[in-house]
Amino acid sequence: MHGWADMQGFALYPFDPPGDIGALRAELRAWLAVNQPQRDIVARANCWASFDADFSRALGAAGYVGMTLPIRYGGGDRHPLERYVVIEELLAAGAPVGAHWIADRQTGPLIVRYGSEEQRERYLPGIARGELYACIGLSEPGAGSDLAAVRTSARETAEGWRINGQKIWTTGAHFSHIMLALVRTEEGSERNAGLSQLLIDLDTPGITIRPIIDMAGHHDFNEVFFDDVLVPHGALVGTRGQGWQQVTAELGLERSGPERYLSSHALLAALIDAAGADPGPAVAVLVGELTAEMWTLRQLSMSTAAKLAAGEDPMVEASVVKELGNAFEQDMPRRVQAIVDGPWDDPSDLGRLLRALLIASPSFSLRGGTREVIRGIIARGLGLR
Amino acid sequence: MSAARAMLCDTARAVFAEAATAGMAPVEEAGFALLLVPEAEGGFGGDWEDVNAVLQIAGVTVPGLPVAESMVSDALLPAATVSLMAGAMGQALALSIEHVSTRQQFGRPLGKFQAVQQSLAVMACEVRAVEAAAAALAARLDAVGLDPAAADFEMAAAKLRANRAVGVVTAIAHQVHGAIGFTREYDLNRVTIPLMRWRGEHGNDAYWAARLGRQVAGLGGQGLWGAMTAR
C-alpha cells in the first residue's frame, strides 16, 4: 500500500493551493516585518523550538494558526497547502513558533479527525487563537524507537480513566495545557494492541513535570509522571484500542513538513550575507551545493504535502523528506565550519549560529523517529521487510 | 500520467529496445527529434515533461546513443542529462532491489539483513531526490518556454544535485551486488558507467556549484528565499 512503485515516476505530485499564493506570501511577509520580535539571531535557527506566547497569540489573531481547522471551531477553513506556504514562510523567517507549534501541526488536525464533538469545542478554538499549547506523550524510559513497548496504563473506572506511569523527552510539557498521550488501556495487552490515545489536561492533580536540560543548556523537553491521575471518560480520543493506528497517521503529519529542511536556514542566509556579493571560490561552491540540496528538498517536501492534502498517505515519501532533510541539516554546520575561520566563541552572527546548530544537530535525526527507524520505513516501502 | 504521455513512453520503450542493438536509425525513424517541435510545424508538440519521461527511459536502455542530442538544443543538454541520470539511477535501484531479494547468503535473502536494508534506503532517497530535481526542472523549463537562461537556477541546482547523487547510488548498488555486479555480463554496469560519465559532462560539480553559488551570493541571504519562492 505504501509501495515505492507508486511514488516513482516522471512528475511530482502537483502543488496547487487554491487562491493567490503570491498575495498570501506578501501579506504574511508584510505582517512579519511589523510583528516579528527582533530577538537574537540565534533564536531564528531551529525556531520551531523557540517559545514566545505573545507572538503565538498575535499570529493566531492574524489568522495564521489553526488555518485548516473548521470555521465553527475558530479555524480558518483554509486549504492545507495554504497552511504549508504560511509555515514555510514562518520557518524561513525564523519566527518563534515553538509555543503553538505542536498544537497547530498535529494535535488540532488529530482532534478534528478523531476527536469527539466535546473535545473539538473545548480545545480547537484555543488552538486556533494560538493560546492553547499541546505536547506529545509517546516516549517512555522503556519505549523509545520501540514505541509498542509503552507501559503507561489507563484503567477505566466508574469516574473516568485512572492513569499511572511515566512519559519522557516530552517537548514543551512545562508550558503546554494538554498532552496527547499514548497509553495502554487494556490490561494484559501486548505490543501495539490495546493502546489508546488520551487528551490529558496537564493541570490535573497527580501529574508531575520535571525539566530535562539538553546539551545546549536549554529546557525544551521533560519527564512527566502520572500518579493515579483521574481524567474524565471523555478524554479518550477516537476509538479505544486503536491508539497505534491513530498515532501512525499522526506521525505522517509530523515527518514531512518544511521544518525538516528549514530549521537551519538562518545559517545558510548568514553564510551568504557574510560572504558578500563577490564570494571566494570555496564559499561560492558551498553555497551552490547547499542551495541545490535545499531546492531539491523543497520540491520533495511540497510534493509530499500535496499528496497528503489530497487524502493519500505518503508514509514512505514523508520518511524520505525527513531522512534527506535531517542529513542536509546535520551536514550544513559541519561544512560551514570546514571553510569558515573563527574561534569557537566567535561573537559574530555567523559564528554564534554555527555553534548553536553544531550543538543542536545531533537531535535532528533522533526527534520524530530516529534515522534508523526512518530508513527501516523506507526499506519496507522498497519491499524489503 | 496523461494517456498521451503513457503512450509516448510505451513507444519510447519499444523504439529504444530496438535501438539498443540497431543504433540511432529506429530513433530517427520514429521521429523523436520532432518531440519538441510544435504540431503546427509538423512536430509532436511535446513539452519538457515529455522529454524528461522519454530520456529517463533512454538513460536505462540506450545510454550510449546520442538520443538527447538529437532532441534538444545544446544549451539544454545539462537538463537533458539530469533526466538520463534520473532514469539510470532508478534502474540501478530496481536492479539492486531485485538482486537482494533473490540472492541468498546465511540462509536468507540479502534484503532481510538490516545493514543491507539501511543501505538501500539511503540509495532510494538519493534516487528520489534526483527524480524530483528532474521533474521540478521540467516544470520550470515548461513555464519559461524552454528558455535556458530563465531556468539557469533550476538547471544548476538539478544537475549539481544529480552529480552529487552519483557517488552514493553507484557505490551502494555495486556494494549490495557483490562480485556479480562487477562483471561485464551483468546489467548493472550498463547504468553505473554512464552515470559516472554523465557526472562529468555538461557541467561537473565544481562548475555548477560555483555558478549557482555566485548567483545566490548576488541575491543575498534573504533574497535566496525570495527568489526560490517567486518561481
Ligand SMILES: Cc1cc2nc3c(=O)[nH]c(=O)nc-3n(C[C@H](O)[C@H](O)[C@H](O)COP(=O)(O)OP(=O)(O)OC[C@H]3O[C@@H](n4cnc5c(N)ncnc54)[C@H](O)[C@@H]3O)c2cc1C
Ligand atoms: C529534541 C528531542 C525532542 C523530543 N521530543 C519528544 C516529544 O515531544 N515526545 C515524545 O514522545 N518523544 C520525544 N522525543 C523522543 C524521541 O522520539 C526518541 O528519542 C526516539 O524515538 C528514540 O528513542 P530513544 O531516545 O529511546 O533511543 P533508542 O530507541 O534507545 O535508540 C538508540 C539508538 O539505537 C537505534 N536503534 C534502536 N532500535 C533499533 C533497531 N531495532 N535497529 C537499529 N537501530 C536501532 C536508534 O535508531 C538510535 O540510533 C524527543 C527526542 C529529542 C532528541
